[in-house]
Amino acid sequence: MVDVLTEITIRCPLHKVSEYAADPDNAPEWYVNIDSAAWVTEKPLTVDSQIAFKARFLGKDLSYVYKITEFSPGRKLVMKTADGPFPMETTYTWEALDEQLTRMTLRNQGKPTGFSKWVTPLMSTMMKKANKKDLKKIKVILES
Template sequence: MDNRRVDVSARRLIVQPPEVVARYAMDWRHDHEWTQGIKRAELSAPGPDGGFGVGAEVTRTAHFLGKRIDYVLRVVAHEPPALLEMESVAGPFPMHVTYRFDATPEGGTTASIRIRGDASRHYRLFAPLMARFVRANIRKDLRDLARHVR
């Protein structure tokens, strides 16, 4: 097992349809409202169609382990209301973020977040701790997402 790899996920049932949940969660202008540690997000490069979609880039400013981190995520899959995948193209460590919004038979949404990355370089020694920290944060993200889409 490579102790530098981080692969964590969390899921939560949200009592709103996927269209409602995804509309809010896939809008980068809301990132700071429900994503732990994000202080600011901006569309730093639009996609080929001029808006948010595959190829678009979002720059996020966050605080992690007491440090300010600026990183850029590029959209690699955008299939509303079911899927949004982004990968880092600039930042302290490579990561791939997947947001899924699956309909439930009751009309709600199973929302899930998966983050995969490589904690090499500066964070290598902290990889196991970082995995626990990231898992706790994405659980809080989903809790806050559910609160915002009531």
């Protein structure tokens, strides 16, 4: 089982952080491993929306579709892979610490199958490292 939780504090109002992070069109800007995001369903983002991502992780090109399973604007977004290399769930949460400070958490959970399960410890370490870079990048974007 992979379960990676990272968080960061961003000096930016909650509504700006959550709107930016929840918009799949912004994902290639702040996720180091995501090359593209394409809407499978119509905008705007709602429960059951689907977004196709192309990414690169551990030297491999990956294509997968995330389905939005829970969306509470300004509070929480949960998406699960509808297909792809292994089942994954990604959760974002946002919490206002004050009017200009927001805590954002990013959690990835999944159960690798087949060959992937043999590299689970490495995968967890690499995901945590990538997630920390992603959160640092979104912080820089939103604070500038």
